Amino acid sequence: MMRTVFCRKLKQELEGMAFAPFPGERGQVLFDTVSKEAWMQWLRHQTMLINENRLSVLDPQAKAFLDEQLEKFLSGDDYERPQGWTPEKSS
Numbered sequence: 001m002m003r004t005v006f007c008r009k010l011k012q013e014l015e016g017m018a019f020a021p022f023p024g025e026r027g028q029v030l031f032d033t034v035s036k037e038a039w040m041q042w043l044r045h046q047t048m049l050i051n052e053n054r055l056s057v058l059d060p061q062a063k064a065f066l067d068e069q070l071e072k073f074l075s076g077d078d079y080e081r082p083q084g085w086t087p088e089k090s091s
Contacts, residue, residue, distance in 0.1 A: 006033070007037070009076070014037055016036060050062075
């Protein structure tokens with residue numbers, strides 16, 4: 001049976017992730033409040049941020065930046081977008 005969550009990003013009941021994306025309390029909160037679809041959107045956006053800003057995931061400042069952007073992305077706040085980026089059009 002598919003596990004569902006009320007997604008804080010997409011504001012609807014959707015399929016949940018198969019497992020927590022991080023260990024600990026933070027991972028559990030994300031597991032309980034973020035849908036699989038929203039998490040996949042974040043992973044694509046995070047990859048774009050890493051590539052466009054040439055971030056190293058080993059750099060503590062880059063990690064802090066990505067953590068901040070994750071929270072903004074999921075809460076609907078204004079989050080960082082690469083220069084010249086335009087959102088995908090739905091078909």
